[in-house]
Amino acid sequence: MLDELTEIENPFLRSMTAAIVAASIATFGSGMVIALVNIKGESVYKTALCTSLLATVGGAIFGFVYDDKKGKQGQTLTNVTITPPQKTQEIDRRGWQDWRNFVVERKVEESQEITSFYLQPEDKGEIPNFQPGQFLTIKLDIPQQSRPTIRTYSLSDYSSSGQYYRLSIKREPTPKGLEVPPGVASNFMHDRIQQGSIIPAKPPSGKFALEVQQSIPIVLVSNGVGITPMLAMAKATTLLNPQRQIWFFHGARDGSFHAFYDEMQAIAQQNPNLTLHYAYSKPRPEDEGHYHSTGYVDVALIQSLVKLETEYFLCGSPPFMDSLRAGLKQAGVPDSRVFFEMFTKASKATAEPAPASAPSQATVNTQESEIVLSESQKTFPWQADADSLLEFLEAQDINPNYSCRQGICGTCECRLLEGEVEYQQPPTASVAEGSVLICIAKPKTAKVVLAL
Ligand SMILES: Cc1cc2nc3c(=O)[nH]c(=O)nc-3n(C[C@H](O)[C@H](O)[C@H](O)COP(=O)(O)OP(=O)(O)OC[C@H]3O[C@@H](n4cnc5c(N)ncnc54)[C@H](O)[C@@H]3O)c2cc1C
Numbered sequence: 001m002l003d004e005l006t007e008i009e010n011p012f013l014r015s016m017t018a019a020i021v022a023a024s025i026a027t028f029g030s031g032m033v034i035a036l037v038n039i040k041g042e043s044v045y046k047t048a049l050c051t052s053l054l055a056t057v058g059g060a061i062f063g064f065v066y067d068d069k070k071g072k073q074g075q076t077l078t079n080v081t082i083t084p085p086q087k088t089q090e091i092d093r094r095g096w097q098d099w100r101n102f103v104v105e106r107k108v109e110e111s112q113e114i115t116s117f118y119l120q121p122e123d124k125g126e127i128p129n130f131q132p133g134q135f136l137t138i139k140l141d142i143p144q145q146s147r148p149t150i151r152t153y154s155l156s157d158y159s160s161s162g163q164y165y166r167l168s169i170k171r172e173p174t175p176k177g178l179e180v181p182p183g184v185a186s187n188f189m190h191d192r193i194q195q196g197s198i199i200p201a202k203p204p205s206g207k208f209a210l211e212v213q214q215s216i217p218i219v220l221v222s223n224g225v226g227i228t229p230m231l232a233m234a235k236a237t238t239l240l241n242p243q244r245q246i247w248f249f250h251g252a253r254d255g256s257f258h259a260f261y262d263e264m265q266a267i268a269q270q271n272p273n274l275t276l277h278y279a280y281s282k283p284r285p286e287d288e289g290h291y292h293s294t295g296y297v298d299v300a301l302i303q304s305l306v307k308l309e310t311e312y313f314l315c316g317s318p319p320f321m322d323s324l325r326a327g328l329k330q331a332g333v334p335d336s337r338v339f340f341e342m343f344t345k346a347s348k349a350t351a352e353p354a355p356a357s358a359p360s361q362a363t364v365n366t367q368e369s370e371i372v373l374s375e376s377q378k379t380f381p382w383q384a385d386a387d388s389l390l391e392f393l394e395a396q397d398i399n400p401n402y403s404c405r406q407g408i409c410g411t412c413e414c415r416l417l418e419g420e421v422e423y424q425q426p427p428t429a430s431v432a433e434g435s436v437l438i439c440i441a442k443p444k445t446a447k448v449v450l451a452l
């Protein structure tokens, strides 16, 4: 009966229903007692009437305050309460500030190297809406790692029901020619994370996000696992703004590396304003009919097919992105219409410098800086050839938390207790006042004190 009561969302209606039920039970109960015990007298009937009235009031109060959400706590994973995506795309972080446990509800192989993980909150509460293109930051307890490993993964799905988050993760091998361990988190996810595993995650975040409701046509360009945010963008636009024109370019080596082929075909069938173009660099005979051109996706290819003024969203490997960004610039596309995200650090040649700031009185030749760590009480002379404070500290065997190493995720945020730093590129993550992102910062003053 409580379950039925939880289905009534309006508290007044719920209150009335509970009052009627409680009154009926009390009246029926006292009637039975009077009949069975066979007692008579005015006071007996008055007592029965009072009991019914009290039950009515009690039922009404109970129905009014009964908490719908608490009532649903014991349900199964698939019955989880969710907030469906809103047309307004408002970011909603209800009840979730820091880490929250998620259960892997499903694990699906998407290609030779990419596997998807469907996550639902362990507490079975609501999951907030997100903007397509945003990511989740997850924390993994990996054996042999001295501390939790934190990584960021784009949300690769956008459904109208919004019942889960999906991450699609590429297994990172050892780079060719290097004798280093393969990717820590991605291999752990592929090999050790199974249905039922618990993964703590932070709320969706990130500024590489599509404003779905705008009307300017969009060109989504990706290669490899860079397809993940593009997929969410194409799906959200198809669902929420299907009249918007989309070109979806994707590059893969061959069909075995091409994830989400069937999923994209299904979206394209639903959306006549979505044009797909797949370029395979080394197609196999069995890939015939699955791709549109041989080679790589480049600006010449894009501009041979797209004749309108558009916005460009790019995500892929660093060389792919470097060449696309340079090509678009050369083709006269203003920077304001090009949005991009890299999963690994950009090459130094193309990294966007931070806006120049006037040197302060305290600015010195940073070769002379000293870096003081207040918590571990260590002091190091800065090495001018270090790319960032994070890299410098790692070389000193200090291992601060990090994930993106590009100022996107905020994982390396650290309080700056004294001195100033300068950024190598503008931070994308929001940074609390008095804190800095050490993955993109270098010292700017003679002494920099960090709360590490
Ligand atoms: C915003 C954002 C969104 C992202 N979305 C996705 C996504 O949707 N899907 C996805 O798969 N990834 C995504 N990533 C990348 C992801 O966060 C991880 O960086 C990736 O999974 C690799 O992590 P790892 O722990 O497996 O590899 P790591 O352990 O970090 O290693 C990375 C690579 O470096 C190599 N390596 C190890 N040691 C050394 C060394 N000493 N010298 C040189 N190389 C070394 C490893 O072999 C590996 O190839 C995203 C990243 C960002 C910033």
Ligand code: FES
Pocket (backbone or CB within 6 Å): 401, 402, 403, 404, 405, 406, 407, 408, 409, 410, 411, 412, 413, 429, 437, 438, 439, 440
């Ligand atoms: S590691 Fe992501 S912001 Fe520094």
